[in-house]
Amino acid sequence: MKQEFTLTIYTENHIGLINKIAIMFSRRKISLESLNTSPSEVENIYRFTIVVIETPSVVKNLVCQLEKIIDVFKVFCNTNDEIIWQQIALYKVSTPVIMKEVKVERLLREYGAKAIVIRDDYTVFEVTGQEEEIHNVLQKLTKYGLIEFVKSSRVAINKESHGIHKMIVEMENNNPKGQPITNQYLDQKQQIFQM
Incomplete structure (x- = not known):
């Protein structure tokens, strides 16, 4: 069953990035309900806030594909009750x-x-x-x-008390080519996506 999801995508600001992201949506025939882009709390890192209405399985696959884009640091997927x-x-x-x-x-x-x-x-x-x-x-x-x-488009902040700032700074300072940041919130929702 389709429901509303808010995707928060943290990226570097490179020419053509929005086109790469848009292609992911158009290939899957996913309509964007809302799209907002702005600087994040981390210097030189931008955030896209995208709202879609889709099934959990389609959104799960989309998140995995978006995270494979080289310029994308992390994608968070949230339902409306998990964000402000x-x-x-x-x-x-x-x-x-x-x-x-x-x-x-x-x-x-x-x-x-x-x-x-x-x-x-x-x-x-x-x-x-x-x-x-x-x-x-x-x-x-x-x-x-x-x-x-x-x-305007939607602007959203996760209800959890910590943001991505600490994760990105640690990743860049300690081991920029190390393991990618895992989305613990998405991992916790695996049961939802399997329905």
């Missing part, structure tokens, strides 16, 4: 409607929206949250003349 994640959404609405409709103001306060641009013709609000919160605000603002909407 957020997205940012921007909503452009008519300023005259916002000024007239008190309900909209209450709605925006309820979801922690903040105005980042206020003009005579439109106002842009920012909401940070998870998919459901962002979708609820979108649905409700549509009734009040929503002009434009955009949301």
Whole structure:
């Protein structure tokens, strides 16, 4: 049965790397729900955060293949209950409607929206949250003349107290050509993937 997985891929930043990763997904006909790339906490190491909806066995095989790419240090695979994640959404609405409709103001306060641009013709609000919160605000603002909407890709952090920083620094300092870092979280989930 398909479910949502968040893959965190730690890599060096080399030209063509995103293409190599994209080919892995397209060959397996896996759609990306979300893709984000950013620097990590380790200098010169970048992280891709990719969300897919797929079966555990397909994701397991994908993780193994991604880890074979030379520039990839490690791939972590997590379910939503194992990570803390957020997205940012921007909503452009008519300023005259916002000024007239008190309900909209209450709605925006309820979801922690903040105005980042206020003009005579439109106002842009920012909401940070998870998919459901962002979708609820979108649905409700549509009734009040929503002009434009955009949301970011997912950013996620593992709930475990340690990150990859220590593992990468130790690997680079002690034995850069030694054994690859093992994903203990993925190893613990082997039972899930075998279902």
